[in-house]
Amino acid sequence: MSALYIHVPFCLSKCGYCAFYSRVPCKDDIALYLNQLRxxxxxxxxxxxxxxxxxxxxxxxxxxxxxxxxxxxxxIIGENIDLSGVSEFTIxxxxxxxxxxxxxxxxxxxxxxxxxxxxxxxxxxxxxxxRNTLMNSVYNALDNVFNKIKNVSCDFILGVPGCNTIATSLxxxxxxxxxxxxxxxxxxxEENTPLHDAVLNxxxxxxxxxxxxxxxxxxxxxxxxGFTHYEISNYAKPGFECKHNLNYWLAGSYLxxxxxxxxxxxxxRISNVANLQEWLNKLDxxxxxxxxxxxxxxxxxxxxxxxEVGLDIADLERNYGIQNAEFYETINKHAEKGYIDIxxxxxxxxxxxxxxxxxxxxxxxxx
Ligand code: SF4
Numbered sequence: 001m002s003a004l005y006i007h008v009p010f011c012l013s014k015c016g017y018c019a020f021y022s023r024v025p026c027k028d029d030i031a032l033y034l035n036q037l038r039x040x041x042x043x044x045x046x047x048x049x050x051x052x053x054x055x056x057x058x059x060x061x062x063x064x065x066x067x068x069x070x071x072x073x074x075x076i077i078g079e080n081i082d083l084s085g086v087s088e089f090t091i092x093x094x095x096x097x098x099x100x101x102x103x104x105x106x107x108x109x110x111x112x113x114x115x116x117x118x119x120x121x122x123x124x125x126x127x128x129x130x131r132n133t134l135m136n137s138v139y140n141a142l143d144n145v146f147n148k149i150k151n152v153s154c155d156f157i158l159g160v161p162g163c164n165t166i167a168t169s170l171x172x173x174x175x176x177x178x179x180x181x182x183x184x185x186x187x188x189x190e191e192n193t194p195l196h197d198a199v200l201n202x203x204x205x206x207x208x209x210x211x212x213x214x215x216x217x218x219x220x221x222x223x224x225x226g227f228t229h230y231e232i233s234n235y236a237k238p239g240f241e242c243k244h245n246l247n248y249w250l251a252g253s254y255l256x257x258x259x260x261x262x263x264x265x266x267x268x269r270i271s272n273v274a275n276l277q278e279w280l281n282k283l284d285x286x287x288x289x290x291x292x293x294x295x296x297x298x299x300x301x302x303x304x305x306x307x308e309v310g311l312d313i314a315d316l317e318r319n320y321g322i323q324n325a326e327f328y329e330t331i332n333k334h335a336e337k338g339y340i341d342i343x344x345x346x347x348x349x350x351x352x353x354x355x356x357x358x359x360x361x362x363x364x365x366x367x
Contacts, residue, residue, distance in 0.1 A: 003247045004045070004052045004081065006073060007258035008059040009033070009276050012097065016130025016198070017157075019190035021260035021274040022060035029276065030065060033258075034072050036280050038079075040257050045080040052081050052255075054088045054244035061117075063097040070102055074109060083110055088243040090115050090153075095141035096133045107148035113242075114145055115153045115181075120160060121169035128160055128204070129187075130194055142177050151240065153181035158214045160187050161205035167217035174225045180240035184218050185233045186210075212355025219354075232305045232349075232357055249302040250309075251295075267295055296320040297365045304361045310348035330363050 010030065011022045023029075045052075057073060065073070070091070077083065090113040091106060098116070106112050116138075120126050123134045145152055154177075156166060187207040189196050198204040219229055227235040231249065234242065247254060253265040260274035263285075271286045273279050290298075299319065303311040313331075317323060331347060334340045339353045339360050353360045 002052050003054045003056065003244050003252065003254040004077070005244075005254060005256040005261055006037070006055075006057045006077070007256065007261040007272075008057060008062040008065060008073070009259045010059065010064045011061045011094075012064050013132040014130075015132070016128075017187060017190065017193055017195040019193055020060065023276060025064070030069055032280055033276065034069060034076070036282075037073070037258060038076050041076050041080050044255060044257060044263075051085060053086060054247060055081070055086055055090070056244040057091045058115075059092055061094045061097060062091050063093040063099075063102055066097075067099065067101045067105060071105060086111055088113055090242070090244055092117065093141070094133065095137040098141040098145070100144050103144050103148055111151075112149055113151040113153065114149055115155065115183075116141065116145070118154045119157045120163065121166055121173055122163075125160060125163045128162060129157065146177060150178075151180050152177070153183065153242070154179055155183045155185070156218070158184055158186050158218065159207050159210040161207055161210065165214045165217050167214065167221045170218060171221045171225070174221070180237045181242060182222060182227060182235045183233055184215065184235070186212075186215070215354060228308065230306065230308050232307065232354065246306075249306055251299060251302065292320065293366055300364045301361050304347070304349055304364075305357070307349060310346045312346050314345040327364060334360065334363070 007021075009022050010025045010033075011018075012024060014022070014024070055077060062070065062073070083089070089109050089111050092115045093102075094117050098114075106114065118138050119129055119131060121135065121138075126133060126135070142152070156170070158166065187195075189199050189207060195204070199206050219235075222229070222235045226237055228238065228241075229235050230241050231245075234245070236242070248264075251264075254263060256263045256270075256272065259272055259276050259279035261272045263270040267290045269288045269290060271288070273283045273285065275283075296316075296319075299316065300311060303309060303316075313323070331340070331342070334347075335342055338350055340347045341350050349357055349360065
């Protein structure tokens with residue numbers, strides 16, 4: 001399978017916790033970006049390679065481009081790819097920029113899927129995160145979306161200092177908006193963000209010290225609403241897992257266009273420069289050949305994060321050779337403690353470790 005990602009590097013304001021590459025667009029930025037994107041798409045989407053199964057326009061905030069910008073991006077993709085062969089076409093949006101006109105246009109895109117950054121369900125909690133939106137915008141945007149589009153995912157942030165669990169409001173939110181997919185990530189403190197400064201200056205508690213209880217409450221609400229917890233931070237109704245992200249997690253190839261976009265093929269990772277001006281000036285991407293050890297560790301991490309798929313030891317050894325005694329000792333130790341479930345040649349993380357999964361997974365890494 002092959003996947004196409006397009007990075008839109010614009011947001012109308014910067015959220016307090018965000019370290020993704022994006023900037024508030026200045027005059028001409030959007031026109032210059034679209035012009036260069038057209039060239040990059042022509043150069044990097046090979047004429048014979050039309051079989052992209054999934055497309056993901058992410059950011060940044062793609063809906064900050066407005067209707068004309070979104071129309072142009074989809075026109076650029078259509079000039080290079082047969083859109084009728086695409087099985088999932090996701091566009092990320094933010095509620096305050098998702099107009100009725102954009103929704104009407106997107107509703108006509110084949111296999112469209114809307115992914116909306118909601119993050120929290122109370123105005124004061126959105127303010128803590130430095131989001132430039134209020135719940136009225138979220139309700140308004142989702143009312144309009146659900147009139148036309150049914151495949152909708154929302155992103156939420158857990159573990160926000162000073163906030164009650166989101167689980168109760170999420171339950172009534174799901175009754176009103178029948179989402180097909182939910183992503184729920186814990187708040188991380190990234191350097192060079194206002195949140196980082198606020199934690200250092202003790203204006204806000206450190207999110208790293210908040211336990212995993214909220215995740216278990218959210219998991220329960222989502223399970224009751226018919227969602228499967230298929231990846232550590234992702235939940236889906238049956239058949240609505242994000243195909244594009246599954247391709248990343250199962251080490252499929254993908255092409256990334258736009259500033260800071262990453263591509264992967266076989267063992268090569270190609271990273272576009274995370275700077276609009278340098279990307280416009282066509283600064284060469286960075287090419288890295290991943291070592292076998294890096295590829296193996298990534299394979300283990302991604303498979304164990306896929307809670308339903310898990311890690312098949314037979315497949316791991318087929319791809320990366322016979323594993324050493326230490327690897328098997330770790331499996332035995334984790335099984336004794338109830339950290340993993342073993343079935344045939346497969347191991348899966350147990351619910352018990354979901355609050356500290358990264359440290360369990362890293363026990364299997366080699367240096
Ligand atoms: S909308 Fe998303 S990408 Fe933009 S600043 Fe906020 S979190 Fe970052």
